[in-house]
Amino acid sequence: MRTLLALLLLALAAAGGWFWWSQRPPAVTLVTPQRGPAVEAVYATGEVHPTREAEIASTETGRIRDYPIDEGQAVLSGDVLVRLDDLTARADLQALRARVDFLESDLQRARQLLVGGHISQQGYDLKKSELDQAQAAAEAQRQRLLDLTLVAPFDAIVLRTEYEVGEVVQPGDVLIWLGSDKPYWIEAQVDEEDIPRVSLGQTVLIKADAFPGADLRARVAEITPLGDPVNKQYRVRLILPETSPLMLGMTVEANIVTRRTEDALLVPETALVGGRARPALFVAEPDGETILARRRDVSLGVYGGGLVEVLRGLEPDAQVVAAPPAGLADGDRIRIGGAGKAPGEAPGEASGAAAAGGVQ
Numbered sequence: 001m002r003t004l005l006a007l008l009l010l011a012l013a014a015a016g017g018w019f020w021w022s023q024r025p026p027a028v029t030l031v032t033p034q035r036g037p038a039v040e041a042v043y044a045t046g047e048v049h050p051t052r053e054a055e056i057a058s059t060e061t062g063r064i065r066d067y068p069i070d071e072g073q074a075v076l077s078g079d080v081l082v083r084l085d086d087l088t089a090r091a092d093l094q095a096l097r098a099r100v101d102f103l104e105s106d107l108q109r110a111r112q113l114l115v116g117g118h119i120s121q122q123g124y125d126l127k128k129s130e131l132d133q134a135q136a137a138a139e140a141q142r143q144r145l146l147d148l149t150l151v152a153p154f155d156a157i158v159l160r161t162e163y164e165v166g167e168v169v170q171p172g173d174v175l176i177w178l179g180s181d182k183p184y185w186i187e188a189q190v191d192e193e194d195i196p197r198v199s200l201g202q203t204v205l206i207k208a209d210a211f212p213g214a215d216l217r218a219r220v221a222e223i224t225p226l227g228d229p230v231n232k233q234y235r236v237r238l239i240l241p242e243t244s245p246l247m248l249g250m251t252v253e254a255n256i257v258t259r260r261t262e263d264a265l266l267v268p269e270t271a272l273v274g275g276r277a278r279p280a281l282f283v284a285e286p287d288g289e290t291i292l293a294r295r296r297d298v299s300l301g302v303y304g305g306g307l308v309e310v311l312r313g314l315e316p317d318a319q320v321v322a323a324p325p326a327g328l329a330d331g332d333r334i335r336i337g338g339a340g341k342a343p344g345e346a347p348g349e350a351s352g353a354a355a356a357g358g359v360q
Contacts, residue, residue, distance in 0.1 A: 027337025029322040030284050031268060038264035038309040040302045041205065041255035042197055044236065046188030048250045050179030051239070052154060056081060058169045059147045067165050074181070075152040082175050084148040093145055096138040103131040150175065157181050159248065179248065186218060186238040188254050192227055195234045197258045204238045207253040211245060220256060265316060266307045270323045276300070281314060282321040282328060293321060295330040
Protein backbone atom coordinates (compact mmCIF):
# COMPACT_ATOMS: atom_id res chain seq x y z
CA MET A 1 0.00 0.00 0.00
CA ARG A 2 2.80 2.35 0.89
CA THR A 3 4.53 1.56 -2.41
CA LEU A 4 1.37 2.38 -4.37
CA LEU A 5 0.96 5.66 -2.48
CA ALA A 6 4.59 6.59 -3.18
CA LEU A 7 4.18 5.89 -6.88
CA LEU A 8 1.01 7.97 -6.97
CA LEU A 9 2.74 10.88 -5.27
CA LEU A 10 5.64 10.58 -7.69
CA ALA A 11 3.28 10.62 -10.67
CA LEU A 12 1.46 13.67 -9.31
CA ALA A 13 4.78 15.45 -8.79
CA ALA A 14 5.89 14.62 -12.34
CA ALA A 15 2.59 15.83 -13.76
CA GLY A 16 2.82 19.01 -11.75
CA GLY A 17 6.39 19.56 -12.92
CA TRP A 18 5.43 18.96 -16.53
CA PHE A 19 2.47 21.38 -16.19
CA TRP A 20 4.73 24.01 -14.63
CA TRP A 21 7.34 23.51 -17.34
CA SER A 22 4.79 23.65 -20.16
CA GLN A 23 3.39 26.92 -18.80
CA ARG A 24 6.76 28.64 -18.67
CA PRO A 25 7.06 31.66 -21.04
CA PRO A 26 9.14 30.92 -24.15
CA ALA A 27 12.78 31.98 -23.99
CA VAL A 28 13.75 34.60 -26.56
CA THR A 29 16.82 36.58 -27.57
CA LEU A 30 16.50 40.35 -27.67
CA VAL A 31 18.41 42.70 -29.95
CA THR A 32 18.62 46.45 -30.14
CA PRO A 33 18.16 47.98 -33.62
CA GLN A 34 21.43 48.98 -35.27
CA ARG A 35 22.23 52.21 -37.04
CA GLY A 36 24.00 51.81 -40.34
CA PRO A 37 23.85 52.40 -44.09
CA ALA A 38 20.96 51.05 -46.16
CA VAL A 39 21.38 50.88 -49.92
CA GLU A 40 18.51 50.49 -52.39
CA ALA A 41 19.76 49.19 -55.70
CA VAL A 42 18.70 47.85 -59.08
CA TYR A 43 20.33 44.53 -59.95
CA ALA A 44 21.80 43.85 -63.39
CA THR A 45 24.34 41.62 -65.13
CA GLY A 46 26.77 42.60 -67.85
CA GLU A 47 30.14 42.27 -69.56
CA VAL A 48 33.17 44.54 -69.73
CA HIS A 49 33.69 46.19 -73.14
CA PRO A 50 35.80 48.97 -74.61
CA THR A 51 33.90 52.24 -74.97
CA ARG A 52 34.51 51.92 -78.72
CA GLU A 53 35.12 48.67 -80.56
CA ALA A 54 35.07 47.26 -84.07
CA GLU A 55 35.41 43.95 -85.87
CA ILE A 56 37.61 44.34 -88.92
CA ALA A 57 36.44 41.94 -91.62
CA SER A 58 37.56 41.35 -95.17
CA THR A 59 35.24 42.45 -97.97
CA GLU A 60 37.24 40.57 -100.60
CA THR A 61 38.56 37.07 -101.21
CA GLY A 62 42.32 37.03 -100.95
CA ARG A 63 45.48 35.55 -99.49
CA ILE A 64 47.04 37.35 -96.52
CA ARG A 65 50.35 38.87 -97.67
CA ASP A 66 51.29 40.94 -94.62
CA TYR A 67 50.09 41.05 -91.00
CA PRO A 68 52.12 43.91 -89.49
CA ILE A 69 50.34 44.16 -86.10
CA ASP A 70 50.27 42.11 -82.88
CA GLU A 71 47.68 41.58 -80.18
CA GLY A 72 47.90 44.28 -77.52
CA GLN A 73 49.55 46.75 -79.92
CA ALA A 74 48.31 50.35 -80.07
CA VAL A 75 47.42 51.61 -83.56
CA LEU A 76 46.42 55.00 -84.89
CA SER A 77 43.60 55.78 -87.28
CA GLY A 78 44.75 54.90 -90.81
CA ASP A 79 47.49 52.47 -89.73
CA VAL A 80 47.72 49.35 -91.90
CA LEU A 81 46.37 46.25 -90.15
CA VAL A 82 46.39 43.61 -92.91
CA ARG A 83 47.44 43.49 -96.55
CA LEU A 84 45.93 40.91 -98.90
CA ASP A 85 47.69 39.84 -102.08
CA ASP A 86 46.91 42.52 -104.69
CA LEU A 87 49.03 41.54 -107.74
CA THR A 88 46.05 40.35 -109.79
CA ALA A 89 43.94 43.30 -108.71
CA ARG A 90 46.66 45.76 -109.77
CA ALA A 91 46.98 44.10 -113.18
CA ASP A 92 43.21 44.22 -113.67
CA LEU A 93 43.15 47.91 -112.74
CA GLN A 94 45.97 48.68 -115.19
CA ALA A 95 44.05 46.94 -117.99
CA LEU A 96 40.85 48.86 -117.17
CA ARG A 97 42.69 52.19 -117.13
CA ALA A 98 44.22 51.39 -120.52
CA ARG A 99 40.73 50.73 -121.89
CA VAL A 100 39.52 54.03 -120.41
CA ASP A 101 42.38 55.87 -122.15
CA PHE A 102 41.50 54.21 -125.47
CA LEU A 103 37.78 55.01 -125.18
CA GLU A 104 38.52 58.65 -124.23
CA SER A 105 40.57 59.04 -127.42
CA ASP A 106 37.88 57.26 -129.42
CA LEU A 107 35.19 59.55 -128.00
CA GLN A 108 37.25 62.61 -128.86
CA ARG A 109 37.47 61.46 -132.51
CA ALA A 110 33.75 60.70 -132.51
CA ARG A 111 33.05 64.26 -131.28
CA GLN A 112 34.92 65.67 -134.27
CA LEU A 113 33.02 63.35 -136.62
CA LEU A 114 29.75 64.43 -135.03
CA VAL A 115 30.54 68.10 -135.68
CA GLY A 116 31.39 67.31 -139.30
CA GLY A 117 28.22 65.29 -139.71
CA HIS A 118 30.05 62.04 -140.34
CA ILE A 119 28.49 60.22 -137.39
CA SER A 120 25.03 60.23 -135.89
CA GLN A 121 24.17 61.43 -132.42
CA GLN A 122 23.19 57.87 -131.55
CA GLY A 123 26.62 56.60 -132.57
CA TYR A 124 28.28 59.27 -130.46
CA ASP A 125 26.09 58.50 -127.43
CA LEU A 126 26.95 54.80 -127.74
CA LYS A 127 30.68 55.54 -127.55
CA LYS A 128 30.13 57.88 -124.57
CA SER A 129 28.18 55.12 -122.80
CA GLU A 130 31.05 52.68 -123.37
CA LEU A 131 33.45 55.18 -121.83
CA ASP A 132 31.19 55.74 -118.81
CA GLN A 133 30.97 52.00 -118.17
CA ALA A 134 34.75 51.58 -118.47
CA GLN A 135 35.36 54.45 -116.06
CA ALA A 136 32.90 52.95 -113.55
CA ALA A 137 34.60 49.55 -113.84
CA ALA A 138 38.01 51.14 -113.30
CA GLU A 139 36.76 53.02 -110.23
CA ALA A 140 35.22 49.82 -108.80
CA GLN A 141 38.52 47.99 -109.35
CA ARG A 142 40.42 50.87 -107.71
CA GLN A 143 38.15 50.57 -104.67
CA ARG A 144 38.62 46.80 -104.61
CA LEU A 145 42.38 47.35 -104.61
CA LEU A 146 42.00 49.67 -101.62
CA ASP A 147 39.84 47.08 -99.83
CA LEU A 148 42.69 44.57 -100.05
CA THR A 149 44.51 46.74 -97.49
CA LEU A 150 42.67 46.93 -94.16
CA VAL A 151 43.38 50.00 -92.01
CA ALA A 152 42.41 51.08 -88.49
CA PRO A 153 39.23 53.21 -88.49
CA PHE A 154 40.18 54.92 -85.20
CA ASP A 155 42.91 55.02 -82.57
CA ALA A 156 42.68 51.70 -80.75
CA ILE A 157 44.29 48.65 -79.17
CA VAL A 158 44.46 45.37 -81.10
CA LEU A 159 42.40 43.07 -78.91
CA ARG A 160 42.59 39.88 -80.93
CA THR A 161 43.75 38.61 -84.32
CA GLU A 162 42.75 35.67 -86.49
CA TYR A 163 44.46 33.85 -89.37
CA GLU A 164 48.11 33.84 -90.41
CA VAL A 165 50.16 35.09 -93.36
CA GLY A 166 49.43 32.89 -96.37
CA GLU A 167 45.89 31.93 -95.36
CA VAL A 168 43.01 32.72 -97.72
CA VAL A 169 40.08 34.70 -96.32
CA GLN A 170 36.59 35.21 -97.67
CA PRO A 171 34.28 38.24 -97.54
CA GLY A 172 32.88 38.57 -94.02
CA ASP A 173 35.77 36.79 -92.27
CA VAL A 174 36.76 38.80 -89.18
CA LEU A 175 40.52 39.25 -89.10
CA ILE A 176 40.97 41.67 -86.18
CA TRP A 177 39.08 42.94 -83.13
CA LEU A 178 39.85 46.53 -82.17
CA GLY A 179 38.91 48.41 -79.02
CA SER A 180 39.63 51.79 -77.52
CA ASP A 181 41.97 51.97 -74.54
CA LYS A 182 40.76 52.56 -70.96
CA PRO A 183 38.42 53.60 -69.50
CA TYR A 184 36.25 50.56 -70.22
CA TRP A 185 32.57 50.21 -69.55
CA ILE A 186 30.08 47.51 -68.67
CA GLU A 187 27.14 46.81 -70.96
CA ALA A 188 24.45 45.77 -68.50
CA GLN A 189 20.89 44.55 -69.07
CA VAL A 190 18.23 46.06 -66.77
CA ASP A 191 14.67 44.75 -66.52
CA GLU A 192 12.06 47.15 -67.87
CA GLU A 193 10.24 47.42 -64.53
CA ASP A 194 13.47 48.71 -62.92
CA ILE A 195 14.66 51.10 -65.65
CA PRO A 196 12.53 54.09 -64.43
CA ARG A 197 14.65 54.16 -61.26
CA VAL A 198 17.95 54.30 -63.18
CA SER A 199 19.43 57.68 -64.12
CA LEU A 200 22.72 59.06 -65.42
CA GLY A 201 25.50 59.53 -62.88
CA GLN A 202 24.29 56.96 -60.33
CA THR A 203 26.95 54.99 -58.47
CA VAL A 204 27.18 51.27 -59.27
CA LEU A 205 28.59 48.58 -56.99
CA ILE A 206 30.28 45.81 -58.99
CA LYS A 207 30.83 42.17 -58.05
CA ALA A 208 33.24 40.04 -60.11
CA ASP A 209 34.25 36.44 -59.41
CA ALA A 210 37.80 37.26 -60.50
CA PHE A 211 38.15 39.84 -57.70
CA PRO A 212 36.21 38.52 -54.68
CA GLY A 213 35.74 41.09 -51.93
CA ALA A 214 37.22 43.95 -54.00
CA ASP A 215 35.61 47.40 -53.81
CA LEU A 216 34.68 47.76 -57.49
CA ARG A 217 32.58 50.69 -58.62
CA ALA A 218 31.26 52.28 -61.79
CA ARG A 219 28.93 55.09 -62.86
CA VAL A 220 25.87 55.08 -65.10
CA ALA A 221 27.04 56.70 -68.36
CA GLU A 222 24.38 55.82 -70.97
CA ILE A 223 20.84 54.45 -71.04
CA THR A 224 19.55 53.20 -74.37
CA PRO A 225 16.21 54.86 -75.20
CA LEU A 226 14.85 51.77 -76.98
CA GLY A 227 14.28 48.59 -75.00
CA ASP A 228 14.17 44.98 -76.12
CA PRO A 229 10.46 44.05 -76.27
CA VAL A 230 11.25 40.32 -76.38
CA ASN A 231 13.52 40.08 -73.33
CA LYS A 232 11.89 43.13 -71.70
CA GLN A 233 15.26 44.70 -70.93
CA TYR A 234 17.12 47.95 -71.51
CA ARG A 235 20.83 48.29 -72.18
CA VAL A 236 22.69 50.47 -69.69
CA ARG A 237 26.38 51.38 -70.03
CA LEU A 238 28.35 51.73 -66.81
CA ILE A 239 31.66 53.57 -67.12
CA LEU A 240 34.57 52.18 -65.08
CA PRO A 241 37.42 54.25 -63.64
CA GLU A 242 40.73 53.93 -65.46
CA THR A 243 42.21 52.28 -62.38
CA SER A 244 39.65 49.43 -62.41
CA PRO A 245 41.29 45.98 -62.53
CA LEU A 246 38.40 44.49 -64.54
CA MET A 247 39.46 43.06 -67.89
CA LEU A 248 37.69 43.04 -71.22
CA GLY A 249 35.17 40.23 -71.60
CA MET A 250 34.68 39.63 -67.87
CA THR A 251 31.12 39.02 -66.70
CA VAL A 252 29.99 40.93 -63.62
CA GLU A 253 27.01 41.58 -61.39
CA ALA A 254 26.03 45.20 -60.86
CA ASN A 255 23.92 46.92 -58.22
CA ILE A 256 22.92 50.38 -59.41
CA VAL A 257 22.44 52.49 -56.28
CA THR A 258 19.13 54.36 -56.45
CA ARG A 259 19.01 55.39 -52.77
CA ARG A 260 21.45 55.34 -49.87
CA THR A 261 20.61 56.16 -46.25
CA GLU A 262 23.68 56.42 -44.04
CA ASP A 263 21.87 56.26 -40.66
CA ALA A 264 19.11 53.74 -41.28
CA LEU A 265 17.44 51.70 -38.53
CA LEU A 266 18.32 48.03 -39.12
CA VAL A 267 17.05 44.81 -37.53
CA PRO A 268 17.69 41.13 -38.36
CA GLU A 269 15.43 39.64 -41.02
CA THR A 270 14.73 36.78 -38.60
CA ALA A 271 12.77 39.21 -36.40
CA LEU A 272 10.07 39.71 -39.03
CA VAL A 273 6.65 38.08 -38.84
CA GLY A 274 3.51 38.47 -40.92
CA GLY A 275 5.18 38.25 -44.32
CA ARG A 276 5.98 41.18 -46.57
CA ALA A 277 2.33 42.00 -47.15
CA ARG A 278 1.86 42.94 -43.48
CA PRO A 279 5.27 42.96 -41.77
CA ALA A 280 5.55 43.21 -38.00
CA LEU A 281 8.02 42.79 -35.15
CA PHE A 282 7.74 41.81 -31.51
CA VAL A 283 9.29 44.05 -28.88
CA ALA A 284 9.81 43.29 -25.17
CA GLU A 285 7.73 45.38 -22.78
CA PRO A 286 8.17 45.06 -18.96
CA ASP A 287 4.93 44.46 -17.02
CA GLY A 288 5.71 44.33 -13.34
CA GLU A 289 7.78 41.23 -12.71
CA THR A 290 7.04 39.76 -16.14
CA ILE A 291 7.93 40.69 -19.71
CA LEU A 292 5.32 40.85 -22.44
CA ALA A 293 5.78 40.53 -26.21
CA ARG A 294 4.13 43.43 -28.02
CA ARG A 295 3.50 43.26 -31.76
CA ARG A 296 4.50 46.32 -33.80
CA ASP A 297 3.34 46.75 -37.39
CA VAL A 298 6.22 48.31 -39.32
CA SER A 299 7.06 49.72 -42.75
CA LEU A 300 10.19 48.28 -44.31
CA GLY A 301 12.81 49.49 -46.77
CA VAL A 302 15.56 47.37 -48.27
CA TYR A 303 16.69 43.86 -47.41
CA GLY A 304 20.18 42.42 -47.60
CA GLY A 305 23.02 40.84 -45.68
CA GLY A 306 20.59 39.35 -43.16
CA LEU A 307 19.31 42.82 -42.19
CA VAL A 308 16.23 44.83 -43.07
CA GLU A 309 15.63 48.57 -42.93
CA VAL A 310 12.72 49.73 -40.75
CA LEU A 311 11.21 52.99 -42.00
CA ARG A 312 8.32 53.44 -39.56
CA GLY A 313 6.74 51.79 -36.51
CA LEU A 314 9.78 51.03 -34.33
CA GLU A 315 11.52 53.06 -31.63
CA PRO A 316 15.33 53.19 -31.97
CA ASP A 317 15.83 51.98 -28.39
CA ALA A 318 13.28 49.14 -28.56
CA GLN A 319 14.25 45.63 -27.49
CA VAL A 320 13.32 43.47 -30.48
CA VAL A 321 12.68 39.73 -30.33
CA ALA A 322 15.38 38.42 -32.67
CA ALA A 323 13.56 35.23 -33.72
CA PRO A 324 9.95 35.05 -32.48
CA PRO A 325 8.88 31.48 -31.68
CA ALA A 326 5.98 30.01 -33.64
CA GLY A 327 2.60 30.97 -32.26
CA LEU A 328 3.82 34.04 -30.34
CA ALA A 329 0.96 36.54 -30.04
CA ASP A 330 0.59 40.11 -28.89
CA GLY A 331 0.60 40.24 -25.08
CA ASP A 332 2.18 36.81 -24.52
CA ARG A 333 4.67 36.50 -21.67
CA ILE A 334 8.30 35.89 -22.63
CA ARG A 335 11.56 35.38 -20.80
CA ILE A 336 15.05 36.43 -21.79
CA GLY A 337 17.15 33.55 -23.00
CA GLY A 338 20.03 35.45 -24.67
CA ALA A 339 21.38 38.85 -25.56
CA GLY A 340 21.79 40.51 -28.91
CA LYS A 341 24.25 43.06 -30.23
CA ALA A 342 24.49 46.41 -28.57
CA PRO A 343 24.00 49.44 -30.81
CA GLY A 344 27.72 50.16 -31.02
CA GLU A 345 28.82 46.67 -32.03
CA ALA A 346 29.87 46.83 -35.70
CA PRO A 347 26.62 47.68 -37.48
CA GLY A 348 26.05 45.93 -40.76
CA GLU A 349 24.67 47.25 -44.01
CA ALA A 350 21.36 46.48 -45.66
CA SER A 351 21.42 46.63 -49.42
CA GLY A 352 19.01 45.31 -51.98
CA ALA A 353 16.25 45.98 -54.44
CA ALA A 354 13.67 47.85 -52.34
CA ALA A 355 10.80 45.77 -51.05
CA ALA A 356 11.20 43.39 -53.96
CA GLY A 357 13.88 41.31 -52.29
CA GLY A 358 17.38 40.97 -50.95
CA VAL A 359 20.63 41.99 -52.47
CA GLN A 360 21.52 39.90 -55.49
